[in-house]
Amino acid sequence: MSEAASQRRxxxxxxxxxxxxxxxxxxxxAPSIQHAxxxxxxxxxxxxxxxxLAGRTDAxxxxxxxxxxxxxxxxxxxxxxxxxxNAHLPDQIAVRSARExxxxxxxxxxxxxxxxxxxxxxxxxxxxLARIRAWHVREPLDTAPMQQAASLLVGxxxxxxxxxxxxxLTVRCVRRCRVSTEPPNVFVEMEANGFLRNQVRRxxxxxxxxxxxxxxxxxxxxxxxxxxxxxxxxxxxxxxLCLEGVVYPGLDLMDTDAL
Amino acid sequence: MSEAASQRRxxxxxxxxxxxxxxxxxxxxAPSIQHAxxxxxxxxxxxxxxxxLAGRTDAxxxxxxxxxxxxxxxxxxxxxxxxxxNAHLPDQIAVRSARExxxxxxxxxxxxxxxxxxxxxxxxxxxxLARIRAWHVREPLDTAPMQQAASLLVGxxxxxxxxxxxxxLTVRCVRRCRVSTEPPNVFVEMEANGFLRNQVRRxxxxxxxxxxxxxxxxxxxxxxxxxxxxxxxxxxxxxxLCLEGVVYPGLDLMDTDAL
Numbered sequence: 001m002s003e004a005a006s007q008r009r010x011x012x013x014x015x016x017x018x019x020x021x022x023x024x025x026x027x028x029x030a031p032s033i034q035h036a037x038x039x040x041x042x043x044x045x046x047x048x049x050x051x052x053l054a055g056r057t058d059a060x061x062x063x064x065x066x067x068x069x070x071x072x073x074x075x076x077x078x079x080x081x082x083x084x085x086n087a088h089l090p091d092q093i094a095v096r097s098a099r100e101x102x103x104x105x106x107x108x109x110x111x112x113x114x115x116x117x118x119x120x121x122x123x124x125x126x127x128x129l130a131r132i133r134a135w136h137v138r139e140p141l142d143t144a145p146m147q148q149a150a151s152l153l154v155g156x157x158x159x160x161x162x163x164x165x166x167x168x169l170t171v172r173c174v175r176r177c178r179v180s181t182e183p184p185n186v187f188v189e190m191e192a193n194g195f196l197r198n199q200v201r202r203x204x205x206x207x208x209x210x211x212x213x214x215x216x217x218x219x220x221x222x223x224x225x226x227x228x229x230x231x232x233x234x235x236x237x238x239x240x241l242c243l244e245g246v247v248y249p250g251l252d253l254m255d256t257d258a259l
Numbered sequence: 260m261s262e263a264a265s266q267r268r269x270x271x272x273x274x275x276x277x278x279x280x281x282x283x284x285x286x287x288x289a290p291s292i293q294h295a296x297x298x299x300x301x302x303x304x305x306x307x308x309x310x311x312l313a314g315r316t317d318a319x320x321x322x323x324x325x326x327x328x329x330x331x332x333x334x335x336x337x338x339x340x341x342x343x344x345n346a347h348l349p350d351q352i353a354v355r356s357a358r359e360x361x362x363x364x365x366x367x368x369x370x371x372x373x374x375x376x377x378x379x380x381x382x383x384x385x386x387x388l389a390r391i392r393a394w395h396v397r398e399p400l401d402t403a404p405m406q407q408a409a410s411l412l413v414g415x416x417x418x419x420x421x422x423x424x425x426x427x428l429t430v431r432c433v434r435r436c437r438v439s440t441e442p443p444n445v446f447v448e449m450e451a452n453g454f455l456r457n458q459v460r461r462x463x464x465x466x467x468x469x470x471x472x473x474x475x476x477x478x479x480x481x482x483x484x485x486x487x488x489x490x491x492x493x494x495x496x497x498x499x500l501c502l503e504g505v506v507y508p509g510l511d512l513m514d515t516d517a518l
Binding site: 015016017062064082086091092093094095096097124125126127128129131133242 | 274275276321323341345350351352353354355356383384385386387388390392501
C-alpha cells in the first residue's frame with residue numbers, strides 16, 4: 001500500500017544521436033533508445049520500468065527534445081534522475097531534464113505539437129564532419145520555390161501522399177513549415193499536431209525535387225489536392241532528421257532545477 | 260623522360276572527422292589520414308605516392324582545411340581528383356578541392372599561417388549530438404576574462420609553457436586568439452605562423468581554468484612571462500579541435516573549378 005502511494009511518474013527530455021540505434025521503440029535483438037533508457041533506469045532505481053516516448057523516431061534519426069515518461073517508486077529527487085541516468089546511459093543518449101508529472105501524463109497522447117528539423121548539406125563535395133547529421137545533396141537547390149511549396153503545407157490537410165501508412169486517418173494539422181539557409185546548409189523545420197510515418201522525410205524529399213527543378217510548385221500542390229498514398233518523395237535519408245521538441249499544454253519540461 | 264616531364268604536383272584541401280583515426284601522419288598498424296589518402300590516390304592513379312600534409316593533427320582531431328600535396332604522372336584533370344578520390348576515400352575523409360601547384364610547393368614549409376578552432380560545449384548536461392565535436396565543460400565559464408587572457412597571446416612570444424616539446428625553438432607568432440560564444444558553445448579560434456605540439460589544446464585548457472576562476476589573468480600572463488615547459492594546461496581533449504585552414508602567400512587553394 002505504501003509502495004503504491006509513493007509511486008511517481010517522471011517525464012524526461014532526451015537528446016540522442018540515433019546513428020547506432022535501430023530506432024526509438026524497443027525491438028527484439030536490436031539496440032533501441034527505449035531499451036537503453038529502461039536499462040539505465042533499472043541500474044539507477046533497481047526496478048525496470050516501461051518507458052513511453054512522445055514520438056517514434058526511425059533508425060538513424062536524432063533527437064534534441066524527445067520526451068519519455070515512466071513510473072517509479074524510487075524517492076530520488078528529480079535532478080538526481082538527470083545526473084544518475086546520464087552516468088548509466090551510453091554516450092549517444094542523454095537526459096536534459098527530469099520533472100515529476102501527473103500520474104495520467106501520456107507523452108504521446110497529451111502532446112499538442114511536435115517540431116522536427118531536417119538538415120540538407122547542399123554543396124558539391126560531401127562533408128565528413130556533416131555526414132551523420134545531414135543529407136548530402138550535390139545539385140544546387142533553389143530555396144525560393146522550396147519555401148513557396150513548404151508554405152502550402154500549413155493548415156489542416158490530408159497528407160496521404162506523404163506516407164505509406166495504410167488504413168489510418170491521414171489528416172494532420174501543420175502549424176509551420178519553413179525552409180531556411182545557412183550555406184552550405186538548407187534547413188526544413190516543420191511543426192504539426194502529429195506526423196504520419198515518414199511524413200517529414202517524404203516532405204523533404206519532395207521539397208528537394210522542387211529546389212532542384214524536378215517538380216514545380218503546382219505539382220507539389222497536387223500532392224495535397226489529390227491524396228494518393230506515398231506519391232510524394234523520395235524518402236529523405238534518416239540522418240538529416242532531428243526531433244527538436246514536443247509541446248504539452250501548460251507544461252514546460254525544460255523548466256526545472258536540473259539545469 | 261616523358262614520364263618525368265609530365266610529373267605534376269597536386270595540392271588538396273581536405274576535410275575529415277578524426278574520431279576513428281590515430282592522427283594525420285602515417286604510423287605502422289594504425290589508421291591515419293595520410294595512409295588513407297595514399298591508398299585512395301593509388302586506387303585512382305595506379306601509383307602510390309607519398310602525401311605531405313601542412314599540419315600534424317593528433318588522434319581524434321578534425322580538419323576542415325588541412326592541406327596535402329603529392330606528385331603524380333597521371334594526366335587526370337584536377338576536378339577528377341576531387342570526385343575520383345572522394346569515391347575511393349572512406350566516409351570520414353573528403354577532398355574539398357584540388358589544384359596543380361609549383362613543383363617545389365611544400366604544404367608544411369610554405370604555410371604562413373594556420374587557423375584552429377576549438378569547441379567547448381558548456382552546459383550542465385552532456386550532449387550526445389555535440390560529443391564528437393566538442394569538449395563538455397560542466398562548470399559555467401566566464402568568457403570575459405577568457406577573452407582578456409586570449410588577447411595576451413597575440414604577438415611573438417616564447418610559448419614553452421604551452422607544450423611538452425623539448426629541444427626546439429618555442430617562439431611562435433600568434434596573429435589572432437579569440438573567444439566567442441554561441442550558447443551553449445564557447446569557441447576559441449587561434450591563428451599563428453605555426454604551432455607547437457598540443458599548443459592549442461594546452462591554451463584551451465588554461466583558458467578554461469581562467470573561465471572557471473581557477474586561474475586569474477595575471478596567472479595566465481605569467482605562463483608567457485616565465486616560459487616553463489608544459490606549465491600551462493591541462494591539455495584539452497582532442498575531439499573539440501579542428502584545423503580550419505592553412506594560408507599560403509599568393510595561393511588560394513579553394514579557388515578552383517572543382518566546386
